[in-house]
Amino acid sequence: MAETSTWRAERREGSHDSQNKTVPASKRQSALAPAIGASICIDHVGKTYGSFVAVDDINLDVAAGEFITLLGPSGSGKTTLLNLVAGFQKVNSGRILVDSKPVQNVPPHKRGFGMVFQSYALFPNMTVTQNVAFPMRMAGIDRETTNRRVAETLEVMRLSEHATKMPNQMSGGQQQRVAIARAIVMRPRVVLMDEPLSALDRRLRESIQIEIRELHRTIGSTILFVTHDQGEALTLSDRIAVLDAGKIVQIASPVEIYRHPATKFVASFVGESNLIDAELVQRRGTRLVLKNRAGHTFEAESRNPDMVGRATVLVRPERIAISDTLSPNALPVTVTSALFLGELLRIEAEMEGGEKLLIRCPDTQARRLPEIGEKLYARWDAEDCWVLS
Structure with missing residues (x-):
């Protein structure tokens, strides 16, 4: 722009x-x-x-x-x-x-x-130009300055071709852009x-x-x-x-x-998340070896040098890879749901300890949609998960 x-x-x-x-x-x-x-x-x-x-x-x-x-x-x-x-x-x-x-x-x-509300709050009896010019008119700004600023603002908001339209002649998106234009016309x-x-x-x-x-x-x-x-x-x-x-x-x-969400609330509210209850087994600098409920170990990164005992580990669904064969750091899971979403596969699985795992992986020509009840292995790298507590 x-x-x-x-x-x-x-x-x-x-x-x-x-x-x-x-x-x-x-x-x-x-x-x-x-x-x-x-x-x-x-x-x-x-x-x-x-x-x-x-x-x-x-x-x-x-x-x-x-x-x-x-x-x-x-x-x-x-x-x-x-x-x-x-x-x-x-x-x-x-x-x-x-x-x-x-x-x-x-x-x-x-x-x-400037203020922009959820409702467009446009004057239905005014054109786009008149709606955008309204704050300047109320402020007593001269007509020449008002006309120039309104024209510039409509250009910025890509509304110039709609200048003479009434709100009911425009789509919802166009009306919201008019509301934004009105909010910024006074700079x-x-x-x-x-x-x-x-x-x-x-x-x-x-x-x-x-x-x-x-x-x-x-x-x-x-x-x-x-x-x-x-x-x-x-x-x-x-x-x-x-x-x-x-x-x-x-x-x-x-x-x-x-x-790196600070709390479980932030981790759960911002994006889809897997929160895994785990126990600290070993510390290697900032890298931790943890054990899940079923006793399977995996690694994770942590910035907390004083962490001991149990922890909650965040793993985002897109960070998890699945395969048919066992590999280092991989955990056995059972598929409970599998959906084809076009560019993504959305897979729900259950770990041996009963914890749920959501997996989102890109669709490729070679990747098939798993069947419900199928046994697979899920893995992620240490830097792909985050210790919350």
Whole structure:
């Protein structure tokens, strides 16, 4: 997506990576973006409704121009936290700072944020151009500037050819792009998105995910994005904050969240997972030899030098290989289900100790679909599994 001339600006000299270390902007994925984003500091923020704690003493620092996703199940506090940042709800404790200035007592319309909701909330009696221009008209911006910015924004969102259409003449995906255009036309420092893609079908979601990511690279605003969809979070984010019961249980890059989850909850919620109960047999530096319930041994990597006794080991389904013959590190399994999914085979199996194992392997010309009750061997390398505890 080309960057429009009005949105070109001097780049920041540096920003922060997922571990909060300063790195040159040229090395960040969003290095193409102009420097209009604002930093956000959520400092010991809490929100209660009577005795119910919706947001429990949350701390979160968002770098200027960063794309942060708040991910969690229903009731985890992610939308409440977004509404606190937006100003739609009042905090009970703590502070919210934007570019180091407290905003928790600033009315929503004076915070200067762009907002995209799950519902498109377009004016049905206005054209696309009129919908996108509405915030600028309310701000009293002159007609020439408004027309120029609206035209640029429609170009960025690939909506120029729909400028004169009414909302009811457009698809759901097009209407959501209009809603996003309206949110960014004022060039806000911060854009808040509350599950904006949940009403769209799978193909549209995937298409607009790419557009949102490119939009972020183009305009450079800080984006705080709420979703319960793990795929969206992994696709879009610089970092993901996983919430559960009003708390952030892990915040890290998508790769770190997926490969090295901090807890069983994160491992189970983000991606499909196999959680194997095992006992430590031997330690060889960072490599552990473990024994499952049936007494079969396998190796795993661990960053915890003090781990002793029992552990829970995460193995992602796509990391498991199956074969008809026994090999080192392989465990015997019995197939309980086998499905052909086109590019993948989805196999459910049971280990001798009774634990279930989900396996996802690519379909190849030579690979056959196993039969229910068939005896196979499943194996993975030490670096393919992660010791949680």
